[in-house]
Amino acid sequence: MSAATPLTLSARNLIRRSGRRELVHGISLELRHGEVLGLLGHNGAGKSTTLQMIAGALTPHSGQIEICGFDLVRQPDQAKACIGFLPENPPLYRDMRVNDYLVFVARLRRVAPGRIADMLAQAMQRCGLQEVGPKIIGTLSKGYQQRVGIAQAIIHAPDIVILDEPTVGLDPAQIRDIRALIRELGDAHSVILSTHLLDEVESVCDRVEIMQDGRLIYSGSSDDMQQYGDGKMKLEEVYIRITENHVSEEQPQ
Amino acid sequence: MIRLIALKELRSLFAAPSTWLMLGALQFIFAWLFLVRLDAFLQVQAQLAQVANAPGATQAVAAPLFNVLALILMMLTPIFTMRLLAEERRNQTLALLLTAPISATHIVLGKFFGLLLFLALIIVSCTAMLLTLAAGTQLDLGLVLGNALGLLLLAAAYVALGLYISALTVQPMVAAVGALAALSGLWLVEISAAGSENNWQMIAPTSHFHNFNVGLLNSVDATYFLLFSIAFLLLTIRRVNNNRIYG
Numbered sequence: 490m491s492a493a494t495p496l497t498l499s500a501r502n503l504i505r506r507s508g509r510r511e512l513v514h515g516i517s518l519e520l521r522h523g524e525v526l527g528l529l530g531h532n533g534a535g536k537s538t539t540l541q542m543i544a545g546a547l548t549p550h551s552g553q554i555e556i557c558g559f560d561l562v563r564q565p566d567q568a569k570a571c572i573g574f575l576p577e578n579p580p581l582y583r584d585m586r587v588n589d590y591l592v593f594v595a596r597l598r599r600v601a602p603g604r605i606a607d608m609l610a611q612a613m614q615r616c617g618l619q620e621v622g623p624k625i626i627g628t629l630s631k632g633y634q635q636r637v638g639i640a641q642a643i644i645h646a647p648d649i650v651i652l653d654e655p656t657v658g659l660d661p662a663q664i665r666d667i668r669a670l671i672r673e674l675g676d677a678h679s680v681i682l683s684t685h686l687l688d689e690v691e692s693v694c695d696r697v698e699i700m701q702d703g704r705l706i707y708s709g710s711s712d713d714m715q716q717y718g719d720g721k722m723k724l725e726e727v728y729i730r731i732t733e734n735h736v737s738e739e740q741p742q
Numbered sequence: 743m744i745r746l747i748a749l750k751e752l753r754s755l756f757a758a759p760s761t762w763l764m765l766g767a768l769q770f771i772f773a774w775l776f777l778v779r780l781d782a783f784l785q786v787q788a789q790l791a792q793v794a795n796a797p798g799a800t801q802a803v804a805a806p807l808f809n810v811l812a813l814i815l816m817m818l819t820p821i822f823t824m825r826l827l828a829e830e831r832r833n834q835t836l837a838l839l840l841t842a843p844i845s846a847t848h849i850v851l852g853k854f855f856g857l858l859l860f861l862a863l864i865i866v867s868c869t870a871m872l873l874t875l876a877a878g879t880q881l882d883l884g885l886v887l888g889n890a891l892g893l894l895l896l897a898a899a900y901v902a903l904g905l906y907i908s909a910l911t912v913q914p915m916v917a918a919v920g921a922l923a924a925l926s927g928l929w930l931v932e933i934s935a936a937g938s939e940n941n942w943q944m945i946a947p948t949s950h951f952h953n954f955n956v957g958l959l960n961s962v963d964a965t966y967f968l969l970f971s972i973a974f975l976l977l978t979i980r981r982v983n984n985n986r987i988y989g
Contacts, residue, residue, distance in 0.1 A: 544841045548986040569843040580838035584757050596746050597842045641838070 494521040497571070497648050497679045498543065503552035505538055512538050513703045515552070518681075520649065525675035527694035528683040529728065535703040536683040537577055540653050543681070544574035557648050570599060573647035577654060579638025583627030587618060587637055590626060591644055598645040612644040615670055631658040639667065643674065650674055652682040656689060668693050687724040690714075699731055706735040743844045747852025748859060755822070755860055764821070765864070768814065772868050775810055779803050780875075800882035804872045805955055808889040811868055812951050815861065815897055816929060820921035822860065823904025824914040826853045827982070831912045836985065846982040850909075850975060854901055861897040865890055885957040892954025895967035899947045900925060902974035909981040 498520035505513040513535045520526050528536050541547040543554060545561055545568070554561040559568035582590055591612060595605050613619050616636040621629060626637060635658050642650055655671065656664045671693045674680050684690065690697055697714055699707040707714075714727055755761050783802050790796040830836040839849050869890045875881055904921040911917050932946035943949040947970060950963040 541837070544837075546837045546840045546986065565845070566843040569841060572841060574837070574841045576834065576837045578834045580833075580835040582754065582835060583833070584754055589753075593746070593750055594838065594842075597743070597839070597844065599843055 494523060496520070497522050497557055498681070499555045500543055501553045503539065503542055503549045503554070505535075505542060505547065505549050511703055513542070513549075516700070516703070516705055518543075518698065518705075520679045520681055522648070522679055523676060524696060525671060525680045525682070525694050527690040527697045528681065528700060529685075529687070529690060529697060530683075530700035531732065532685075534700040536700055537653055538703075539700070540574075540651050540681070540683055541576070544572055544576075544651050545569050546574070546576070570645075571648040572651060573598075573642035573645065573649070574651045575638045575642040575653060575655060577657075579634055580641070581626050581634055581637060584625065586623055586625055587613075587629070588622045590637065591640055594641045595644050598647075600645045608644050608646065612640040615643065615673075616640040617666060632660060632663050635659055636663070636667075639670070643678075646678070648678055650678055650680045652680065654684055655682055656684070656686065687728055691724055699728070701732055701735055707731050743848040744852045744855060747839075747849060748856035751826070751853055751856025752859055755857075764818075768818070768864065769867065769871075772807070772811065772814075773871065776803075776807055776871060779807060798882060799875055799879045800885050801957075803875065804881075804886055805889065805957075807868075807872060808893060809955055811865070812893060812896055812948060812955075815864075815893065815900060816925045816948075817922065818864075819861065819897065819900040819904050820907075820918045820925065822857055823901055823908050823921055824918035825908070826857065826905055827908040827978075828911050828914040828917040831985075832914070840982075840986060846979045849982055850905065850978045854898075854905055854975060857901050857905075858894075858898055861901065862894060865893045865897065882957075888954050888957055888959055891959075892951050892963075895954075895964060896947055896951045899967050899970040899974075902971040902978070906974045906978045906981065909978045 496519060498518065500516065500518045503513055503516045504511065516535075516539055518526070518539075528539065530536050538547065542549045543556075543561075545565060548562070554568075556568040557571040559571070561568045582593075585593070588609070591609055592605060595608055596602075600608055613622060616639050618633070618636055618640055621633055626634060629637070635655070639652070639655060642652065652671070656667050659667060668689065671680055671682065675693070675695070682689075682694075696710050697707070698705050714724065714731075780803055783799065790802075827836070830839070869886065872886060873881070900921075903924055904917070907920040907924060908914070908917040911920065928946040929948050932943040932949045935942035936949075944966075947967065950966045953960050953963050
């Protein structure tokens with residue numbers, strides 16, 4: 490990714506505590522237009538907290554987030570209009586119909602009334618929801634609910650799409666479709682996603698950041714990550730080696 | 743944005759069968775009380791005719807029923823306010839609102855007006871029922887409308903308090919019990935302080951509704967309701983903002 494491509498997201502020194510425990514210690518992230526960034530890490534590494542801070546659902550205790558040039562704290566409305574966010578649990582109103590829900594979200598995100606019908610049709614087509622439009626969300630299967638979750642994140646064509654474990658609960662065919670969708674989104678928007686699945690990183694991400702205990706311990710393209718293991722190891726082994734090396738650096742014997 | 747959220751609340755209320763059941767039951771109970779009250783009035787009407795300055799039908803039938811409706815609202819409002827924010831937090835849908843380009847004020851006012859509109863429908867339908875008295879007698883329209891206005895202000899105060907308690911917890915049930923406890927606590931303050939010298943009853947919304955009930959429009963009462971509602975709405979906005987800080 491060339492340095493000339495505009496920066497869509499820049500987060501500096503994010504710190505978030507829960508009580509006395511620091512969940513996220515000074516994370517800095519940058520994302521350029523048309524880039525797909527994968528956030529890897531064990532459970533409890535602070536991935537979801539970081540994504541929630543970037544999306545504006547949580548306020549960092551210190552640090553600064555700039556989205557498309559807008560400061561998330563000082564100009565929250567402009568900044569948030571550039572974001573589409575899918576949290577770990579898709580924020581679905583289970584008693585609403587898929588169509589009604591997506592229209593509600595589009596209006597909530599200030600899509601111009603004249604464009605709503607187009608945006609709705611586009612998001613539903615991209616997420617393969619055409620057949621379930623009139624159904625009530627609570628009656629859909631987990632996979633379809635996840636797709637509705639993704640549709641609500643992209644319906645207003647945001648500059649940055651933030652996806653927290655987007656392929657959880659999907660069957661292999663759906664996972665393939667969603668990955669293709671993320672790739673497609675990566676062409677016109679910036680995408681940041683968290684995942685445990687290493688083949689997901691390999692197939693969709695341009696760049697990888699690995700988090701452990703609230704810190705970034707590795708940053709590079711997914712090809713770099715291959716080279717870390719001399720090009721012979723599987724990505725999984727590389728990942729385990731990186732995280733284990735980090736632990737031994739932290740606690741010298 | 744406020745309107746968008748208010749309409750969404752209203753629509754999700756009417757999408758639930760329990761709402762219709764509750765509305766139906768309420769109309770039935772209210773109609774029954776109306777009938778009983780009317781029957782009692784008709785029995786003493788002959789004697790009342792001999793008394794100078796006797797209460798008319800509005801005063802003897804409609805006003806007491808508005809008082810009953812005020813009590814019903816006290817028990818009904820917590821059932822509706824409990825969902826407003828507690829359920830959003832439990833189902834983790836609050837993230838959708840928090841990450842949308844709207845402020846906490848929009849979220850809170852949207853929910854407040856959505857439910858207030860719904861309660862206004864209840865008040866209007868009950869008032870319409872009482873207006874059928876006009877078929878048989880001359881009504882004191884001023885008293886009826888004053889009562890309806892008083893009830894609307896009372897409902898606003900109840901919704902604001904219920905909304906705040908709903909913002910404090912993740913469990914809708916806890917929000918319902920909490921709001922009911924707070925509202926009946928305020929009511930009990932009024933009852934136990936009534937007749938005594940002190941002014942404790944002034945903190946209870948029901949005591950301020952009483953003036954509307956007897957046909958007295960006092961700016962003090964209206965101001966009380968407005969301040970009460972605004973205070974709790976501000977607290978709720980603060981709480982929703984704190985949600986971002988404390989998670």
